[in-house]
Amino acid sequence: MDQVALGKYITGLAARKEPYWKEAVLGESWPVARSGSKVVGFCQIARKDADQSATIGGLYVDPEYHRAGLGRRLVDTALNGLNRPLTVYLDVAKDTDAPAFYRRYGFTPDGVVETPQPLRDSGINIPFISMKLELS
């Protein structure tokens, strides 16, 4: 595992923080967590009605608010109201806290582990894990 690359990746996520999030969520219908006017988390979700699937593209909670149940509430909100049966997919950096969070939520590993193309292009080589959740 390339610890330097992983450190850069995590630092990059954290550095984006509020200005990035505000721009990312503007005009979108993703669930957003706020503390006052401050954005403290969001869950990007894309649904495909045709094959009854959805993909979580990103989930982020401000580190100051970790382990307070916000991540779970954001995913609950994103999945609430989507037609069932539904298969939910996501790819997540393997050596971070996120796989444990998703396992606890009920996701299971789905076989594929690779660095996504955009990260490979930028010279960062971090194993990702694909996970999936079947909701009936």
Ligand SMILES: CC(C)(COP(=O)(O)OP(=O)(O)OC[C@H]1O[C@@H](n2cnc3c(N)ncnc32)[C@H](O)[C@@H]1OP(=O)(O)O)[C@@H](O)C(=O)NCCC(=O)NCCS
């Ligand atoms: C992953 C992340 C979204 C979790 O958000 P959170 O608000 O802290 O999660 P919750 O408080 O809802 O946690 C729910 C459960 O998940 C598990 N969990 C969450 N964080 C965990 C960690 N660091 N280690 C182990 N289990 C963890 C626990 O079982 C937790 O329940 P508990 O606190 O009662 O034990 C957050 O850590 C984060 O934003 N990380 C950085 C970005 C990232 O990696 N996003 C995923 C990319 S798709």
